[in-house]
Amino acid sequence: MKKIRNFTLFLFAVTVTACSDDFLSPEPISAISGENYYSNDQEIEKGVVNMYDGLQGVNDTQSNSNHGTQVEYQVTEMRSDNTRTKSSEGEPAQFESFNVATTNGIVLDYYRSSFNVIFRANVVLENLDNASATARPTFEGEAKFVRAYTYFQLVRLFGDLPLIDRVVLPLEKEVQFTRVPTSTIYDLIVSDLEFAIDNLDNSNTSRASKAAAQALLAKVNLTLGNYTAAQQLCEEVMGSGFSLQDNFKDVFYNERNSEIIFAIEYEGDLQSVSQNFSAEWLNAVGRSSGLNYLTTEAKQALDAFGGNRTMYSYRQDADQPTQYQVIKYLPNGDASLGIEPTSGNPTLAGNDWIVMRYADMLLMHVEAILAGGDQTTVASALNSFNLIRKRAGMPEVSTVTKQELLDERRVELAFENQRLFDLIRFGVAQDVLSQFSNDNGYGFQSTDLLLPIPQAEIGLSKGVLQQNPGY
Numbered sequence: 001m002k003k004i005r006n007f008t009l010f011l012f013a014v015t016v017t018a019c020s021d022d023f024l025s026p027e028p029i030s031a032i033s034g035e036n037y038y039s040n041d042q043e044i045e046k047g048v049v050n051m052y053d054g055l056q057g058v059n060d061t062q063s064n065s066n067h068g069t070q071v072e073y074q075v076t077e078m079r080s081d082n083t084r085t086k087s088s089e090g091e092p093a094q095f096e097s098f099n100v101a102t103t104n105g106i107v108l109d110y111y112r113s114s115f116n117v118i119f120r121a122n123v124v125l126e127n128l129d130n131a132s133a134t135a136r137p138t139f140e141g142e143a144k145f146v147r148a149y150t151y152f153q154l155v156r157l158f159g160d161l162p163l164i165d166r167v168v169l170p171l172e173k174e175v176q177f178t179r180v181p182t183s184t185i186y187d188l189i190v191s192d193l194e195f196a197i198d199n200l201d202n203s204n205t206s207r208a209s210k211a212a213a214q215a216l217l218a219k220v221n222l223t224l225g226n227y228t229a230a231q232q233l234c235e236e237v238m239g240s241g242f243s244l245q246d247n248f249k250d251v252f253y254n255e256r257n258s259e260i261i262f263a264i265e266y267e268g269d270l271q272s273v274s275q276n277f278s279a280e281w282l283n284a285v286g287r288s289s290g291l292n293y294l295t296t297e298a299k300q301a302l303d304a305f306g307g308n309r310t311m312y313s314y315r316q317d318a319d320q321p322t323q324y325q326v327i328k329y330l331p332n333g334d335a336s337l338g339i340e341p342t343s344g345n346p347t348l349a350g351n352d353w354i355v356m357r358y359a360d361m362l363l364m365h366v367e368a369i370l371a372g373g374d375q376t377t378v379a380s381a382l383n384s385f386n387l388i389r390k391r392a393g394m395p396e397v398s399t400v401t402k403q404e405l406l407d408e409r410r411v412e413l414a415f416e417n418q419r420l421f422d423l424i425r426f427g428v429a430q431d432v433l434s435q436f437s438n439d440n441g442y443g444f445q446s447t448d449l450l451l452p453i454p455q456a457e458i459g460l461s462k463g464v465l466q467q468n469p470g471y
Contacts, residue, residue: 010130022358038127041135047124051146052207053218054117055264059274061287061347064105069264069353070277072418073292074106075157075451079434080419082298082410086283087324092240098437098444102455102471110157111454114150115164121147122167141199143210144192149216149282149355155185156223156421159450159468163188177461179453186224202240205260211240212262215356218364223425227372234365237261237383242358244391249312252328253339261356268331268350269344275353278329279346283317285332286347294316294324297436306411307392310419312337313414326415329353354416362388363409366400388412402426424449435448445470 038044057068062357074095077083080388084096100107128136146372147165154161165188166293168175196213203209218233243258245251251259267273279286281293288382302310315334317323327334331349333341342350362384369381388408397404409422423429430446437444447470458465 010054015043032075037144040124041132041285044124044127044131044135048119048142049125050205051117051120051143052252052264052345054113054120055146055150055267056273057113057275058186059271059276065109066113066116067109068117070275071106071110071113072153073277073415076111076417076420077292077415079448080423081295081432082414082419083326084295085290086293086317086320090288092288092291097442098173098433098448099442100452100471102452102458102467104452104454107451108136108454109152109389110454111457117150118147118164119167121150126167135333137199141196142208145196145200145213145216147194148189148196148213149187151185152216152220155182155189156424157451161185162465173461173464177274177420177457177464179466186220186470189220190217190222193220200393204254205266206263209262211237211242212356214240214280215261215361218361218368222364222367222371223421225371227368228374231365231368231372231374231377234361234368237358237361238365240363244358244362246391248309248391249338251349251359252354255352259358260352260354261358261361263355264283264353266352268341269345269348271348273344274348274350276347277353278331278347278349281326281347281359282332283319283323283325292326292415294326295436295440297357297439298410299324301407302411302414305394305407306414307389307394309392309411313411328415359391359412360418363405363412366405370400370402447471 033063038047056071057070058066059070060066073083074092078085078095078336079098080094085093087471090098091104091106094104095106096224111229121143124139127145128140132140151161160181162176162178163180163184164175165232193213195215196208197217200208200210200213201354202211205212210242214233214237218230218237221230242261245254245257245259250257255263265273266275276286280288280291282289286439299314302313306313313326313328314324315327317325326340327337329351330339330353331342331346333339336375365384366381369377382398385400385405385408389396392412406422406428410419413419413422420429423432429449433444433448448469450468452471453467458467
């Protein structure tokens with residue numbers, strides 16, 4: 001049994017309700033408040049752990065809020081050409097058909113969950129004066145990494161956002177609901193990550209680290225078109241002791257392995273620290289089973305380019321042979337694949353969620369060099385690309401095109417919530433998703449590249465918060 005930090009909410013933890021009008025500054029749920037807690041390193045450390053608990057999300061099949069990471073695949077992977085629902089029913093089907101309503105509860109859940117994580121990070125930052133000189137830089141680095149990571153997810157999904165860089169009061173509606181340009185959000189993200197890089201080490205892969213901050217900043221720079229900076233950051237991570245696993249399966253079922261740069265930990269069979277998203281990807285398991293099923297296009301890509309990755313990426317649905325399930329995070333095991341269950345109950349799964357891994361860094365390294373046009377480092381890019389190919393049992397290559405890189409990222413990182421962001425970053429999202437939509441009778445429009453701002457939040461703002469175009 002793997003060891004895991006206890007992510008259970010502490011007495012001082014905060015809660016967010018779906019009807020709250022001050023979700024960015026929720027009230028403590030006990031008599032202990034932030035005003036009289038966080039007075040020393042031990043108490044601030046609990047606040048730091050509380051941030052990771054927020055990232056982990058709540059495994060509660062009876063509620064419709066605070067799931068965070070556990071619903072992320074719906075607002076990312078299921079809005080690409082990789083996955084869909086099994087039945088094309090309910091709110092999740094809005095993502096696959098590019099017909100997301102402003103009242104979609106999953107979007108609201110993810111939006112509020114994310115801002116709650118930002119709130120938790122800001123609580124830590126606000127109490128740093130009570131930390132020791134030794135602990136303070138680490139606490140600040142971790143909080144700024146978590147805030148940057150959360151904002152990076154949000155800004156790519158929603159565009160302009162409220163900038164919440166401190167704990168705000170319930171009456172500060174203008175701060176809570178005024179959207180600022182994405183460039184301003186990215187300024188905060190970059191600043192936070194630069195601080196994290198300067199003040200963290202690489203002692204942990206389930207908490208913020210120097211390498212995790214470097215890797216995330218590299219992806220931010222790729223997104224912003226800063227290719228030289230991205231290349232340098234990739235190479236710094238590549239020199240930090242990470243390595244590819246020999247067996248692709250072990251990336252996902254030999255947790256805390258040499259390939260993991262940052263992962264969100266879960267522990268099986270304990271509701272307080274487990275996840276249920278991987279159960280939702282199965283048939284007749286979970287509350288909305290049959291989500292994140294393969295599209296025809298994703299199956300074709302894996303069959304053509306996946307090599308030995310394919311058998312550990314999807315499998316045939318035993319009950320409906322024309323349907324195919326994602327199995328990278330299989331909670332109940334598969335003896336034929338040598339995969340052990342991570343829990344006795346699939347809805348209390350212990351599979352960690354991998355946020356960043358070394359293979360992604362190698363492919364980002366290739367992207368930075370190709371996009372940046374640095375001909376002197378083409379050989380280095382080819383080496384990074386062929387390391388991925390070699391592990392997959394695919395032939396090595398002597399040249400790499402943009403399309404080949406995009407194809408390689410698709411099959412290497414399939415179902416890891418990367419595809420939509422890759423399509424956007426590569427500048428091909430509109431063409432690819434328009435074709436995908438036409439082929440499947442969906443309704444994709446260019447405005448669908450951003451999610452709607454939840455209507456519930458627009459209502460709470462009393463007109464301050466503005467909607468995205470197209471909704």
